[in-house]
Amino acid sequence: MKWLCAGLAITLSLPVAGMAQGQKGTEAAGTAPAAQTAQKAPASTASPTVNPDTYVIGAEDSLQITVWKEPSFSGTLPVRPDGMISMVMLGDIRAAGRTPTQLSNDIAEKLKKYIQDPVVSVVVLGVNSQKIFLVGEVGHTGPILLTPGMTPLQAIAAAGGLTMFANQKHIYILRGVQGKQQKIPFNYKKALKGDNSQDIALEPGDTIVVP
Template identity: 40%
Template structure:
């Protein structure tokens, strides 16, 4: 039974990691599940620290930020290889906390959204269900933190849609306000 479980985990976990690695770079505050086969004491959930590192027994501090789950998996296996014979582990992003954006105001589904790499304002507004009937699409504001200060970016959505203005890239932590 135990062998069957390891075979199933060995098949399923790489699929999860493969799906994640094409789309996701780990960031600060992300919650990760680290599973080391046959070493329950090393398996755990960890949060990526503000310096971009995680701490694991035997492995010490490892840089996690700006790596895919597959890259971090390889780093962990290398780090614990001195102590664990033929280590195999999996890294799963349980909560992608570093890639959140917020859409508030006159949209159909205001709230918190997970930001995919390369998203622009038209895509995040679409994710929020589009504008409701009271939206003032000429005066949208993006609140963004840059170098420790909050900046306001004014957005004229109709001009973006007509191709008269560039579609604005959205950054992790942005708040989009639709008056």
């Protein structure tokens, strides 16, 4: 019985070992093609910072424009202060005020004169148009990058906080609305106490004045 059991054990171990070796061989054989496939896969064109369907392109933004299989039409382009970009053969195209999706559609439509069924992607590499400005009694005056949902309290903190001479109750925001300048009051002390009425949603181009 002991010999039979041992023989059985040996008999059973051989196919198992063979299967293990076969599996290792299969895995080894599949490793190289998988790695090669990963290397050949094109890089994702999705922007990690902006939504291509909702973000509105502005002056000074940096765009990566890719036309599939057409490197001569592809490249990194800055949005000029007049809101335009320049492309080979197409000339000037308005980018400011358009979403990346809308701009890619505009470019694709213009490229149909030269390319059959062009595939265009637009990615915002640098968000430089979304700025606000701080002047007066803050640690650092000048422009700062506007982040989504930023409040005046957060903007002041990003600018180094208030100086000891700041009038915390009479801060205000200057905003251009339809060619006119609007003055929005902001009370720093109330904001520190958690007053929700002071959570004013800042907009690009706003200027926070700290007297």
